[in-house]
Amino acid sequence: MSRRRPIAAALPAEPLDPAQIAGQVIDGDCIAVMRRLPDACVDMVFADPPYNLQLAGPLHRPNNSRVAGVEDDWDKFADFAAYDAFTHAWMAEARRILKPAGTIWVIGSYHNIFRVGAALQDLEFWILNDVIWRKTNPMPNFRGRRFTNAHETLIWAARDARSRYRFNYKALKQLNDGLQMRSDWLLPICSGPERLKDDDGRKAHATQKPLALLYRVLQAASAPGDLVLDPFFGTGSTGVAAKALGRRFIGIERDPGHVALATSRIAAAPDSADPRLLGGDGFEREPRIAFGLLVEAGLLAVGDTLVDRTGRHQVRVRADGLVEAGRGRSQAIGSIHQMGAKASGGPSCNGWVFWHVSHPDGTLEPIDGLRQHLRAEIARGRDAAADDHDDGDDRMVDEAGDGDLTTYPEQPVS
Amino acid sequence: MSRRRPIAAALPAEPLDPAQIAGQVIDGDCIAVMRRLPDACVDMVFADPPYNLQLAGPLHRPNNSRVAGVEDDWDKFADFAAYDAFTHAWMAEARRILKPAGTIWVIGSYHNIFRVGAALQDLEFWILNDVIWRKTNPMPNFRGRRFTNAHETLIWAARDARSRYRFNYKALKQLNDGLQMRSDWLLPICSGPERLKDDDGRKAHATQKPLALLYRVLQAASAPGDLVLDPFFGTGSTGVAAKALGRRFIGIERDPGHVALATSRIAAAPDSADPRLLGGDGFEREPRIAFGLLVEAGLLAVGDTLVDRTGRHQVRVRADGLVEAGRGRSQAIGSIHQMGAKASGGPSCNGWVFWHVSHPDGTLEPIDGLRQHLRAEIARGRDAAADDHDDGDDRMVDEAGDGDLTTYPEQPVS
DNA sequence: GACGAATCTGAATCCCGTC
DNA sequence: GGACGGGATTCAGATTCGT
Numbered sequence: 001m002s003r004r005r006p007i008a009a010a011l012p013a014e015p016l017d018p019a020q021i022a023g024q025v026i027d028g029d030c031i032a033v034m035r036r037l038p039d040a041c042v043d044m045v046f047a048d049p050p051y052n053l054q055l056a057g058p059l060h061r062p063n064n065s066r067v068a069g070v071e072d073d074w075d076k077f078a079d080f081a082a083y084d085a086f087t088h089a090w091m092a093e094a095r096r097i098l099k100p101a102g103t104i105w106v107i108g109s110y111h112n113i114f115r116v117g118a119a120l121q122d123l124e125f126w127i128l129n130d131v132i133w134r135k136t137n138p139m140p141n142f143r144g145r146r147f148t149n150a151h152e153t154l155i156w157a158a159r160d161a162r163s164r165y166r167f168n169y170k171a172l173k174q175l176n177d178g179l180q181m182r183s184d185w186l187l188p189i190c191s192g193p194e195r196l197k198d199d200d201g202r203k204a205h206a207t208q209k210p211l212a213l214l215y216r217v218l219q220a221a222s223a224p225g226d227l228v229l230d231p232f233f234g235t236g237s238t239g240v241a242a243k244a245l246g247r248r249f250i251g252i253e254r255d256p257g258h259v260a261l262a263t264s265r266i267a268a269a270p271d272s273a274d275p276r277l278l279g280g281d282g283f284e285r286e287p288r289i290a291f292g293l294l295v296e297a298g299l300l301a302v303g304d305t306l307v308d309r310t311g312r313h314q315v316r317v318r319a320d321g322l323v324e325a326g327r328g329r330s331q332a333i334g335s336i337h338q339m340g341a342k343a344s345g346g347p348s349c350n351g352w353v354f355w356h357v358s359h360p361d362g363t364l365e366p367i368d369g370l371r372q373h374l375r376a377e378i379a380r381g382r383d384a385a386a387d388d389h390d391d392g393d394d395r396m397v398d399e400a401g402d403g404d405l406t407t408y409p410e411q412p413v414s
Numbered sequence: 415m416s417r418r419r420p421i422a423a424a425l426p427a428e429p430l431d432p433a434q435i436a437g438q439v440i441d442g443d444c445i446a447v448m449r450r451l452p453d454a455c456v457d458m459v460f461a462d463p464p465y466n467l468q469l470a471g472p473l474h475r476p477n478n479s480r481v482a483g484v485e486d487d488w489d490k491f492a493d494f495a496a497y498d499a500f501t502h503a504w505m506a507e508a509r510r511i512l513k514p515a516g517t518i519w520v521i522g523s524y525h526n527i528f529r530v531g532a533a534l535q536d537l538e539f540w541i542l543n544d545v546i547w548r549k550t551n552p553m554p555n556f557r558g559r560r561f562t563n564a565h566e567t568l569i570w571a572a573r574d575a576r577s578r579y580r581f582n583y584k585a586l587k588q589l590n591d592g593l594q595m596r597s598d599w600l601l602p603i604c605s606g607p608e609r610l611k612d613d614d615g616r617k618a619h620a621t622q623k624p625l626a627l628l629y630r631v632l633q634a635a636s637a638p639g640d641l642v643l644d645p646f647f648g649t650g651s652t653g654v655a656a657k658a659l660g661r662r663f664i665g666i667e668r669d670p671g672h673v674a675l676a677t678s679r680i681a682a683a684p685d686s687a688d689p690r691l692l693g694g695d696g697f698e699r700e701p702r703i704a705f706g707l708l709v710e711a712g713l714l715a716v717g718d719t720l721v722d723r724t725g726r727h728q729v730r731v732r733a734d735g736l737v738e739a740g741r742g743r744s745q746a747i748g749s750i751h752q753m754g755a756k757a758s759g760g761p762s763c764n765g766w767v768f769w770h771v772s773h774p775d776g777t778l779e780p781i782d783g784l785r786q787h788l789r790a791e792i793a794r795g796r797d798a799a800a801d802d803h804d805d806g807d808d809r810m811v812d813e814a815g816d817g818d819l820t821t822y823p824e825q826p827v828s
Numbered sequence: 829g830a831c832g833a834a835t836c837t838g839a840a841t842c843c844c845g846t847c
Numbered sequence: 848g849g850a851c852g853g854g855a856t857t858c859a860g861a862t863t864c865g866t
Binding site: 838842844 | 849850851852853854855856858859860861862863864865866
């Protein structure tokens with residue numbers, strides 16, 4: 001198989017406490033280290049495993065300079081079977097320590113990504129997307145024998161098919177100028193000052209990933225305070241991005257030199273901004289408003305008529321927070337959603353945007369506008385109350401707006 | 415497994431003659447049909463196999479309209495093992511009938527492409543590139559639970575690691591405005607008039623591929639007259655593109671309705687232009703000129719001195735087409751390329767651009783200039799001769815300039 | 829017929845909290 | 848865990864409809 005270190009079966013398997021080692025880089029084989037972590041303890045895994053590059057010999061540019069490829073021992077495997085066994089082993093451990101709602105990201109190239117993707121499926125991970133990192137500045141194909149290999153592939157997968165995983169949809173839509181984020185991401189490769197060099201000016205790691213890539217991954221599929229594990233930590237880009245975004249991390253790395261480099265790099269890296277600015281989705285779920293509240297608040301009156309956009313359907317507002325249509329035998333009563341579904345003929349309906357009130361000038365306004373009005377009033381009252389108590393060292397923040405409070409220490413503003 | 419037809423073990427396995435059936439659509443299971451073809455008879459395979467989508471239930475757009483998903487029987491497999499067995503079976507046959515220098519293309523999505531890529535590697539195909547088809551107009555993600563699935567993946571692989579496969583580098587570079595063609599291609603999905611409809615106005619096939627995609631694949635990895643096999647022919651886009659580009663094809667399709675549709679579609683499709691305009695690379699490899707020919711042609715004389723760009727190294731021209739440096743014991747003899755490599759210290763060297771002749775005015779000219787001069791003269795003579803014989807039914811064209819002659823029937827100008 | 833608005837559609841593994 | 852019900856969710860391009 002490979003010339004990697006013997007795995008840790010013989011080493012003492014002292015348990016590790018995830019909370020204790022968060023923010024650290026653990027020196028060791030990732031399989032051995034993961035075995036010491038408890039089940040279901042991390043929220044996300046980001047993995048940049050060896051690519052199994054299989055370069056035949058040294059490659060030279062047309063001007064005869066030599067291309068510095070990946071020639072490290074960690075990228076050497078005897079054959080596909082050896083690579084598959086290795087992949088299966090680390091991935092099974094990663095799945096064990098992943099929380100049920102957690103997701104995994106794995107990055108690779110055509111040399112290994114098909115083995116990786118098949119292994120994920122075989123282990124019953126559930127693929128959510130394959131994401132293409134399109135490089136703005138890839139290395140050209142010097143021989144002119146293939147297409148410029150201008151991308152790498154990331155696979156994003158949930159722990160299983162029924163996972164209620166996190167995806168910060170609105171935050172990413174915002175990042176993409178108001179349109180859904182697509183599965184193809186255009187980002188530069190890691191170069192310039194971001195690229196770590198050793199004392200001789202050579203690159204410190206053969207496959208350092210750009211921070212921008214890690215930012216986007218963490219923004220998409222984790223929340224502030226989440227614990228992110230990177231089993232192939234390298235120079236620690238995952239840690240730097242996690243620190244900047246208020247996520248906690250555990251890094252595992254076999255090469256002691258890289259462990260030291262990553263540790264000092266992260267210590268020097270900027271900390272996260274005010275955690276309140278980092279919210280999971282950036283757009284927390286708004287507090288729920290029952291339709292009946294609009295009547296209580298005087299925004300609608302019992303007996304008012306609601307119409308759909310085309311004017312083809314109408315309902316009357318009842319006192320109990322339901323609406324009714326028709327008279328006598330053909331009368332139907334239900335929630336705004338149920339009656340909207342009935343009217344539109346679909347399996348479901350968002351009554352808030354389906355039904356409208358008619359203004360005197362003939363224009364229609366969705367009742368969602370009334371709801372937003374009411375929400376704003378409620379928020380003003382809540383903020384006034386909160387101002388009286390906002391002076392502690394720790395903040396209690398309802399990240400998701402769902403009543404779960406996350407506590408974490410105050411962070412300096414960077 | 416799937417509800418496909420029983421495979422053809424029990425059917426009579428009458429051999430098929432590739433030359434006879436070129437241009438036809440064969441009705442049947444692709445594995446059974448391929449078994450009837452001889453070894454090493456096709457130049458390229460393009461395959462668009464079932465993706466194994468595993469759709470759970472109906473999906474609706476926000477406006478409550480229902481998405482027409484792929485619900486055909488041909489995309490139903492019991493599990494990954496069944497899909498893998500199917501993949502392995504058709505792919506092994508495809509490899510058998512592929513010429514040693516042939517390549518295969520397979521397109522898929524994250525549902526199946528990892529199984530496909532691993533199977534290719536397990537069968538000892540040699541992956542050359544994974545190519546990303548980025549869609550300009552993908553279907554959005556309606557529930558906001560994932561990234562817009564905005565691409566599909568093609569894998570391009572040679573029959574084995576040592577294949578001398580065809581890649582029309584210059585033609586694709588030209589297609590890409592003078593820059594190397596990258597591994598990410600931006601193309602619209604198949605819609606509008608190109609999308610075939612049945613009598614009711616519904617799409618005739620759930621997964622029709624755009625012609626532009628096939629054009630690029632055929633342009634990249636085949637030559638005029640090549641025989642291209644598509645084992646999942648569907649509505650025959652591969653055949654239409656092949657006809658337009660002067661490639662021959664064999665299509666295999668299980669569904670008799672699709673066979674009929676593809677056949678009539680191809681019959682109505684425009685034929686290729688003058689084959690001389692379609693050249694394999696669009697830029698035929700220039701005929702090879704031996705260095706010694708420069709002496710024969712009087713462009714260099716025996717004993718002339720060649721120097722490198724800096725003037726630090728020199729060699730003398732010999733009568734045998736080699737060059738020599740030094741005198742007596744330190745004398746070295748070799749080709750212009752070998753002696754260039756020795757002088758520059760690299761593992762290889764293009765002697766044509768490394769070595770120069772000195773003009774009387776002191777300027778240096780690469781000997782490649784002399785070669786181009788000679789080529790132009792040769793081309794003038796060849797064209798004059800060709801005009802006298804350009805009236806046969808078949809043409810013999812040395813596409814690659816390497817002495818391999820490909821014969822193909824004359825095509826009318828469209 | 830021209831132009832703008834409204835509608836339709838595409839290889840899709842497409843919800844979540846509460847009781 | 849299963850059932851129930853609230854309510855959140857789309858982009859580009861072609862085609863059809865309306866004036």
